[in-house]
Amino acid sequence: MIETPYLLFLGDAPDQLAAKVAIGIKDWRPENAVGQFRMEGCKADLGLKDMSLTEAREAGAKTLVIGVANRGGVISQEWKKVLVTALEEGFDLASGLHNLLRDEADLAAVAEATGRKLHDVRVPDVDYPIANGIKRKGKRCLAVGTDCSVGKMYTAMAMEAEMRNRGMKATFRATGQTGILITGDGVPLDAVVADFMAGSVEWLTPDNDEDHWDLIEGQGSLFHVSYSGVTMALVHGGQPDALILSHEPTREHMRGLPGYQLPTLEALRDTALHLARVANPDCQVVGVSVNTQNMSEDDAKTYLAAIEADMGLPATDPFRFGSGKLVDALAAL
Amino acid sequence: MIETPYLLFLGDAPDQLAAKVAIGIKDWRPENAVGQFRMEGCKADLGLKDMSLTEAREAGAKTLVIGVANRGGVISQEWKKVLVTALEEGFDLASGLHNLLRDEADLAAVAEATGRKLHDVRVPDVDYPIANGIKRKGKRCLAVGTDCSVGKMYTAMAMEAEMRNRGMKATFRATGQTGILITGDGVPLDAVVADFMAGSVEWLTPDNDEDHWDLIEGQGSLFHVSYSGVTMALVHGGQPDALILSHEPTREHMRGLPGYQLPTLEALRDTALHLARVANPDCQVVGVSVNTQNMSEDDAKTYLAAIEADMGLPATDPFRFGSGKLVDALAAL
Numbered sequence: 043m044i045e046t047p048y049l050l051f052l053g054d055a056p057d058q059l060a061a062k063v064a065i066g067i068k069d070w071r072p073e074n075a076v077g078q079f080r081m082e083g084c085k086a087d088l089g090l091k092d093m094s095l096t097e098a099r100e101a102g103a104k105t106l107v108i109g110v111a112n113r114g115g116v117i118s119q120e121w122k123k124v125l126v127t128a129l130e131e132g133f134d135l136a137s138g139l140h141n142l143l144r145d146e147a148d149l150a151a152v153a154e155a156t157g158r159k160l161h162d163v164r165v166p167d168v169d170y171p172i173a174n175g176i177k178r179k180g181k182r183c184l185a186v187g188t189d190c191s192v193g194k195m196y197t198a199m200a201m202e203a204e205m206r207n208r209g210m211k212a213t214f215r216a217t218g219q220t221g222i223l224i225t226g227d228g229v230p231l232d233a234v235v236a237d238f239m240a241g242s243v244e245w246l247t248p249d250n251d252e253d254h255w256d257l258i259e260g261q262g263s264l265f266h267v268s269y270s271g272v273t274m275a276l277v278h279g280g281q282p283d284a285l286i287l288s289h290e291p292t293r294e295h296m297r298g299l300p301g302y303q304l305p306t307l308e309a310l311r312d313t314a315l316h317l318a319r320v321a322n323p324d325c326q327v328v329g330v331s332v333n334t335q336n337m338s339e340d341d342a343k344t345y346l347a348a349i350e351a352d353m354g355l356p357a358t359d360p361f362r363f364g365s366g367k368l369v370d371a372l373a374a375l
Numbered sequence: 376m377i378e379t380p381y382l383l384f385l386g387d388a389p390d391q392l393a394a395k396v397a398i399g400i401k402d403w404r405p406e407n408a409v410g411q412f413r414m415e416g417c418k419a420d421l422g423l424k425d426m427s428l429t430e431a432r433e434a435g436a437k438t439l440v441i442g443v444a445n446r447g448g449v450i451s452q453e454w455k456k457v458l459v460t461a462l463e464e465g466f467d468l469a470s471g472l473h474n475l476l477r478d479e480a481d482l483a484a485v486a487e488a489t490g491r492k493l494h495d496v497r498v499p500d501v502d503y504p505i506a507n508g509i510k511r512k513g514k515r516c517l518a519v520g521t522d523c524s525v526g527k528m529y530t531a532m533a534m535e536a537e538m539r540n541r542g543m544k545a546t547f548r549a550t551g552q553t554g555i556l557i558t559g560d561g562v563p564l565d566a567v568v569a570d571f572m573a574g575s576v577e578w579l580t581p582d583n584d585e586d587h588w589d590l591i592e593g594q595g596s597l598f599h600v601s602y603s604g605v606t607m608a609l610v611h612g613g614q615p616d617a618l619i620l621s622h623e624p625t626r627e628h629m630r631g632l633p634g635y636q637l638p639t640l641e642a643l644r645d646t647a648l649h650l651a652r653v654a655n656p657d658c659q660v661v662g663v664s665v666n667t668q669n670m671s672e673d674d675a676k677t678y679l680a681a682i683e684a685d686m687g688l689p690a691t692d693p694f695r696f697g698s699g700k701l702v703d704a705l706a707a708l
Contacts, residue, residue: 173601175632232570239569239604267611267654268506271572274597275604299508302653316646320635321600 044136044161044226045104046074049093049128053121055086055110063138064088064109066224070199070214074226076103081120086110095124095131105161107223108137115141117149125149129158136161138219163222165233166242173240173279175321180250183372184282185260185331186314188304190269190297192290193333193361194260195221197368200360201286202257204369211254215246217276221259231261231272239272243279255372256280260288264313265305266296277314278321284328284372285314287355291345292336307353328371330357377469377494377559378437379407382426382461386454388419388443396471397421397442399557403532403547407559409436414453419443428457428464438494440556441470448474450482458482462491469494471552496555498566499575506573506612508654513583516705517615518593518664519647521637523602523630525623526666526694527593528554530701533693534619535590537702544587548579550609554592564594564605572605576612588705589613593621597646598638599629610647611654617661617705618647620688624678625669640686661704663690 050064058065068075068088077093080086093101106128112121117139125135125143129152137143143160144150153160183201185194198214199221205212214221216228229242247256258280262269287310296302305313311327318325330349334342342359349357356367383397391398401408401421410426413419426434439461445454450472458468458476462485470476476493477483486493516534518527531547532554538545547554549561562575580589591613595602620643629635638646644660651658663682667675675692682690689700 175600175629175635177634232568234569235565236567236569236572236605236608237565237602240601264607264650265653267508268573269570270611270650270653271604271606271608272569273604274607275569278600278603296508301510302508305653313649317597317603320598320603320638 044223045134046226047076047103048074048105048107049095049098049103049133050075050078050088050090050109051106051124052078052080052084052086052088053108053110053112054081054083056113058086061086061088061110063220063223064107066220067107067109070203070224076101079106079124081124095128095133099131099133104134105136106133108135108139109223112139117141117146122146122148126152129153129156132158134159134161136163136223138163138223140164163219164230166230168245170229170234170238170242170245172237173244178244178247178249178281179252180254180256181283181375182247182256182258182280183284183286184258184276184280185286185288186273186277186310187260187263187288188265188307188310189263189290189293190266192288193331194288197286197288197331197360197365198257198259200365201368201372204365205255205372208369210373211251213254213256215256215258217243217246217259217261228259231275232269236271239275240279243276247280258282264317265310267299267302274317277318281322282318282325283322284326284375285318286329286331286368287311287314287327288331288333290333307349311353326375327355328375329368330355331368332357332359334359334362377556378467379559380409380436381407381438381440382428382431382436382466383408383411383421383423383442384439384457385411385413385417385419385421386441386443386445387414387416391419394419394421394443396553396556397440399553400440400442403536403557409434412439412457414457428461428466432464432466437467438469439466441468441472445472450474450479455479455481459485462486462489465491467492467494469496469556471496471556473497496552497563499563501578503562503567503571503575503578505570506577511577511580511582511614512585513587513589514616514708515580515589515591515613516617516619517591517609517613518619518621519606519610519643520593520596520621521598521640521643522596522623522626523599525621526664527621530619530621530664530693530698531590531592533698534701534705537698538588538705541702543706544584546587546589548589548591550576550579550592550594564608565602569604572608573612576609580613591615597650598643600632600635607650610651614655615651615658616655617659617708618651619662619664619701620644620647620660621664621666623666640682644686659708660688661708662701663688664701665690665692667692667695
């Protein structure tokens, strides 16, 4: 659990895209973002107040979150100067970088001396149990994709926001680095040891109120041969009551696998539902979430209408048209 | 890679069952078993020659394999005395125990000083790649189960032996601790980090001669919610050309999951084949392997005949009736 709120470290980001994690925090948990810290040459700007470390501490920030990718996988000396000072000023540090904060001898030593925490969210810090398959109270929704990176996290985040607006009980459950940094908690599922994957998902989505929904962040795809085992652990460990199908219609092949075509939404529906019912016989497919960023608005609307007609399921692009239809479907279950 | 042949350490095994790993080595790789080492009070006996460490070294043994479970997860002082002496005498040590040899300070120090290796086969010692899904040369067969522990390893081992007897090119590919100790090599799949599971299976079953068969050791079950992600990685990383369905008909519920019924063989056939064809569109289900140890011989024969009639697939218990039918089916592909 990462202490909030955050000061968002943008470093010397070469462009806005490099600050993806910080943007996610600002979009989805604005109350966690006290301000931004930018170094000379930083080309990203979240529109938050620029703060010094001292100012951010006075404003209540507890953790400096590295909200930007580093160049060449190296934590530079310029960054180090800020990070070490932040520890000395009383901040914890949190990072989803491939190279770990804890592996930097200077950061580790200063954190030790100051009693501050280094959160490397790429690696698990919990001994997860083996999944026991016992039915848990409360409701769970999982987005499953025809492919990786088709908008599963965005869909779950958008649904959580809409549900909270409606006064429904809903919690986004992060299973990847970005989601963990945004919410301050979660399971870095792709880094969990095989035997404990499903158990980590059970741990992440415990018993809850009967009318509470966990919106579980999906990973990979049952049809992506590199990562399908991770997806399977979500389908069985998550015991979803509701599945959302996620798709990106213009993709020409599976991400990173030129020889592999995307499955149809119908194939995904049948496969995912069949497998999900092993863990939860009442599971339903409730809607379709389409990432239409590469389509005109007219084409997107036509495409979504065709899915609704063909599949009899509500279909939307949560980014473009909101997630209301999907939340309606959950509420109707 | 563990150096062969072995001296099999039976320690103070309380009964024959505790020596399961050693029995597997003797049954499947007798040429690897130079002799057995038994301590006072040992109740297991493989029928191999009892040897001192010196005798075994003279007979060519390279590695002392711990072929027995330890009591209470502790490596006792009595064992330590033998293990340390073995290192001093020039043996490597290999173990599938939960508690690792390398975590014992004395063993680690003596191994370091003598230049000997400690093989803890429960933990991976390779940086596996992410799976790339590229079609590999050669043939692969995978046993998939209705449940865990239904005889998948035995089936693959028995098929390998039968194929070698017939002069076919065949290699058992171990994915669990026992299999790795038996063959001296493999991937401890349940201990691999999630993102690399399928890649580790690709690594284990590389390009080979067109008429060569890898017999991949199965793990878990697509229907076992605790471990289905591991099974999925085998189905997609292994790119099987042939699937064998494995079953134990008298089991009342999924192993360790009292609330879960076993799927039918038909459900396993359809689910596994559908998923396997994502990675290999030519995959076929070629036969059924049934563990009939809890049935009379008549009942077993009746049961197998019924499967053959209902499913149109050859069915056998490889332990009781041999694996010939399954090998015939592979040879006919």
